[in-house]
Amino acid sequence: VGTDFSGIEAPLHALDNLGVKYEHRFSSDNDPNVQKMIWSNHDPEVLYPDIYERDNNIAPEVDIYVAGFPCQPFSRAGKEQGFNDTKGRGQLFFELHKYIKKRLPKVFILENVEGFKTLQGGKYHKIVMSMLNNIKAQDGCPVYDIQEQIINTKDHGLPQSRSRWYCVGFRKDAVPKSNSNHQP
Numbered sequence: 001v002g003t004d005f006s007g008i009e010a011p012l013h014a015l016d017n018l019g020v021k022y023e024h025r026f027s028s029d030n031d032p033n034v035q036k037m038i039w040s041n042h043d044p045e046v047l048y049p050d051i052y053e054r055d056n057n058i059a060p061e062v063d064i065y066v067a068g069f070p071c072q073p074f075s076r077a078g079k080e081q082g083f084n085d086t087k088g089r090g091q092l093f094f095e096l097h098k099y100i101k102k103r104l105p106k107v108f109i110l111e112n113v114e115g116f117k118t119l120q121g122g123k124y125h126k127i128v129m130s131m132l133n134n135i136k137a138q139d140g141c142p143v144y145d146i147q148e149q150i151i152n153t154k155d156h157g158l159p160q161s162r163s164r165w166y167c168v169g170f171r172k173d174a175v176p177k178s179n180s181n182h183q184p
Contacts, residue, residue, distance in 0.1 A: 002026045002062035002105070004051060004069070004096050007034060009042050011066040011109070025060035051095045056102040063174075065105035067096040074116040074124060082124045093128060101135050104143060106174035114150050114163040125165075132169060144169035 003011055006027040015022050027038050028048035038047055048054045069092050072078030073085035083090040100108050117125045135143045148167040153160050 001064045001066070002060060002099075003065070004028045004048075004067040004099065005092065006038055007068065009038060010068075012042050022064075025062045028054065051092065054095075054099075056099050059099065059103060061103050061105070063106045065100065065103075065108045066111075067108070068111040069093045069096055071113045071116070074119050075113045076115065080115070080119055082119060083127075097128075097131050100132070100169070104135075104171060106171045108144075108167075108169045110167040112165045114165055116165050117148075117150065129167075132167070141172075143171055143173075145172055145175065146170075 001012065001015070001022045002025045003009060004027075006029045009027065012022075012024065024042050024044045026046040026048065027042065027044045028051045029035055029038065030049055030051075032049075035047060035049060038044065046060060048059075070085075070089035072087075073081050073083070073090035078085070078089075081090060083093075085091075096110070119125070129146070129148070132144065132146055133142055137143050146167065146169045148165065150163050150165055152163040154162075
């Protein structure tokens, strides 16, 4: 498992709570306090303090890659500045895209605010989905089967209404083929 914009490492907490064994290949976060927390609780093989300095040619390969790229540029609370966020956070999606395109994890999971999908008529969402769908194999075919959905925490047993956009990509060569001879 590898995570970018790691924060409190919610994906790793979820795997721990489910009793799933995993190798924590890498994390990234630029906040020194968050980095201390990650080292204290998760012990990744590599922790990148600056995603812009990571060399994806040698970054660890992972089966599962999770990134909740910064939400502020796409939220009402963050002034909805999109990719042109004055603090540079809107550009961070492009860094996670570089990792996916270069290392081709078997599965990627991306998360952001619900408004990401509709901000400025869906402009940013369309760009992101186009970039993800245009990750191609040598034969020119898309590498990933990509699904997306808005999910609200209140619909899953949590006492909070918090809608989030989730995007999951499954690398097509990593998904088991169904047996066409199987009868229901």
